[in-house]
Amino acid sequence: MAFSLAPRYVFMLLAGLLLASFWLSLALGPLSLPLLDSLQALLRLCGVPLDGAGLQQAELIVAQIRLPRSVLGMCVGALLALSGVIMQGLFRNPLADPGLIGVSSGAALGAALVIVCGSLLGLAGLPDWLQSSALALAAFAGGSLVTLLVYRLGQRDGRTHVASMLLAGIALTALAGALVGLFSYLADEQQLRSLVFWNMGSLNTASYARVWPLLLIGLLALAWLPRRAAALNVLLLGEAEARHLGFRVERLKAELVLATALAVGASVAAVGMVGFVGLVVPHLMRLLLGPDHRLLLPAAALAGASLLLLADLAARLLLAPAELPLGIVTALIGAPFFLYLLSRGRY
16 A cells, blocks of 8 residues: 655655754764754864864764764665665565575675684684674675575576576575574684674674775665666566566666675675665555655665664664664564554555
8 A cells, every 4th residue: 555645755754864863873872962062063074164162072972983883874774775675676576675685694604604713714813803804704705605696596598587596595595594503503602692793783883994885885876776777667567578678687687686785795794684674665665655666766775774773773772871783673673564564555
């Protein structure tokens, strides 16, 4: 069931929600700042000449902790939501999820390998920042390799069969999950704790070094995906119809799978496993705006960024000064909301 609301109003609401979420994420936390102080600190960081009296602490907190965390959250939320739109368009199913092609499970396997076998690989003696980089690179490589294998298994007679790719993704996701379980069984107490917390996702390791790659990927996605909106719209009619209309379907499917692997792999490598964003956000935006990908893609990016910022805000505040894992919060928000949408759709 779709809601009747003009697209321009939807985009105005989404833009306002994102700005408000970003502002709150800069101000609130275990040590909350006045809203005006956080805004003035951000403006001073952007080069706006304002009186800095009494803003030294706010500037330090915003610049070193809150700003990279908020920007990272926006990038991850937008990329996961865009990946969900791509997968739902590729599989022609509004219940499709980016994890269907195995990228999330592959990233978890790569991270488990480094966490549990890092000493055997010679990583134990490295500095902490190098160990963190090795973990992110292993997660990204694992997600990319599993996605490539799923894509290859889905090819027959020079064509990529979506149903075969789906089945291969399910099988390899189960296999990767079993291997992660094996690594969890072999891990010691500290390794098991690190593995469990990584699989739950968090933004508490945010830094500018992690922001720049995701920001670059996000900008590339926002520049490239709108050019594929018409092809995604035609693909909803079926692959045969898309071929008759002159679209290069096989190349399109390869590009979409590659884009999803890059976006989700980089996101999971940066913050760990975060679920439901790529499933709930595209579904909700489709109810508001319809199936037109020219509207769906930018709307999903705005809504996904807002959702992850709000989820991270809840993770910081609910048990402050302790912090809930981000994946738990997104699941607690996403699963009931998605069930609500499904129950409304029945009628």
